[in-house]
Amino acid sequence: MAQVKNTYQFEDLLEKHQLKKTGARLRVLSMMYAKNTATSQPDLESVMHDIDRVTLYRILNVFEEKGIIHKVFDLNGTANYAVCSSGCHEHHHHDEHLHFNCTACKGVFCLNELSLPSINLPAGFQASGFTLYASGLCPKCSAR
Amino acid sequence: MAQVKNTYQFEDLLEKHQLKKTGARLRVLSMMYAKNTATSQPDLESVMHDIDRVTLYRILNVFEEKGIIHKVFDLNGTANYAVCSSGCHEHHHHDEHLHFNCTACKGVFCLNELSLPSINLPAGFQASGFTLYASGLCPKCSAR
DNA sequence: AATACTAATGCAACATGATTGCATTTACCA
């Protein structure tokens, strides 16, 4: 879901994680918080032409390490990133929700409101995290 | 699960799908049926040095189209392929089972015996397929 | 068994995303 924030809140967020408040990081944050779908690095590159690919790569990496965003792969296996819900902490992500891949618009939706039912694994398997993927049509695309 | 088959059965399998019985295809089949984890193309390349990358790529693609194997992404977003269970048909995969990624040995396990609980999606979303991913330690790695 | 036809393969080349090293710049604290 889109979580509206202003620049001051983004600055606080960076400060909280001991990250310097740079223009690139603030722009990435504002873009990711403004949309309700996950964002791939190519998505960011197509908008922020003046920021180097490697810089974006490292921004996404450090945001993931700090628990600000989490990574989710789309149907092509390319990494997408979405703003974490409140349950995320550094080095301990809590993205056990449903990731919906729209086959038409290629959007990746994080449906945080859905909780996963408990799963019993076969003997010997020790799971540290679950992620449920669904593919199909998102509301906009299915309305056509 | 490892499904033991002999060469004649692999030839029948290819014939059934109107695919020519070539050495490369038979070797890929025997390797994939022999193991109980999913196989990436780099895995195949590291063993079958004499077969071209592109050939392996196309073999995996045609096997997936025919419903012989199905694709599953590992934690790095690279494609892995596993032998389909009985429920798979051409252009209509039935891989709605649990995919387990071992963070230690990097193995990808398809746990066909587990069926997914039913999921209620938010209004507007129309799902055509589900896949559940778990990450953690497989039996061998957790035993250490 | 020889032939012909189509599918399958190998090779070259290209595309995209991920990743590292290093020099330069910038944020921020003393």
Add this chain to the structure above:
DNA sequence: TGGTAAATGCAATCATGTTGCATTAGTATT
């Protein structure tokens, strides 16, 4: 307002995925 470590930009490399085309090989037919 410097000084310092972090952040950025640039160049380069690697891995995987993908297409086109010439050659080879499987298979059906005679």
